[in-house]
Amino acid sequence: MATVTAAREGEWWTLDAPDVGAYGQSATLGDAQSAAREFIALELDIELTEVEATIVPAxxxxxxxxxxxxxxxxxxxxxxxxxxxxxxxxxxxxxxxxxxxx
The missing domain is CATH 1.10.10 (Arc Repressor Mutant, subunit A)
Incomplete structure (x- = not known):
């Protein structure tokens, strides 16, 4: 499981998963969970179903x-x-x- 920090940057939410060394962005905070799971899965080269992420506002x-x-x-x-x-x-x-x- 990864903890992802969400911070507002202009029109987007930036998402940072320092434990994994991955980051991404999301248009809404509601979309942050799925976006974070996707970029973590890509970074770790694992299946999306294996990823759990907790979104924490900055x-x-x-x-x-x-x-x-x-x-x-x-x-x-x-x-x-x-x-x-x-x-x-x-x-x-x-x-x-x-x-x-x-």
């Missing part, structure tokens, strides 16, 4: 800011009303408004 504050930015961008791009976006994310409309105002 720092809590950095990850929170990046996730807020991702949510805000998605809601704005989709022209989704805050109330509908809040329902889709299982959060209150008030929390969504606070997130979008941050």
């Amino acid at each position: 720092s809590g504050d950095e990850a929170a800011r990046a996730l807020r930015k991702d949510v805000k961008g998605g809601v704005e791009c989709a022209h989704t009303p805050y109330r509908e976006a809040a329902q889709a994310l299982y959060m209150s409309a008030q929390c969504m408004h606070q997130l979008m105002s941050a």
Whole structure:
């Protein structure tokens, strides 16, 4: 099993697995797990099914800011009303408004 550190760099998440000596990137934090497993399997020349990876954000504050930015961008791009976006994310409309105002 490898521990992979995820850090936001512009529009991408950089992924670093120092134990393995491998690194890669992912467009979203949600895709980081599969991306990390793929680059680790390539680096170690093993089957993808043999790879386990744990994704750890570089720092809590950095990850929170990046996730807020991702949510805000998605809601704005989709022209989704805050109330509908809040329902889709299982959060209150008030929390969504606070997130979008941050």
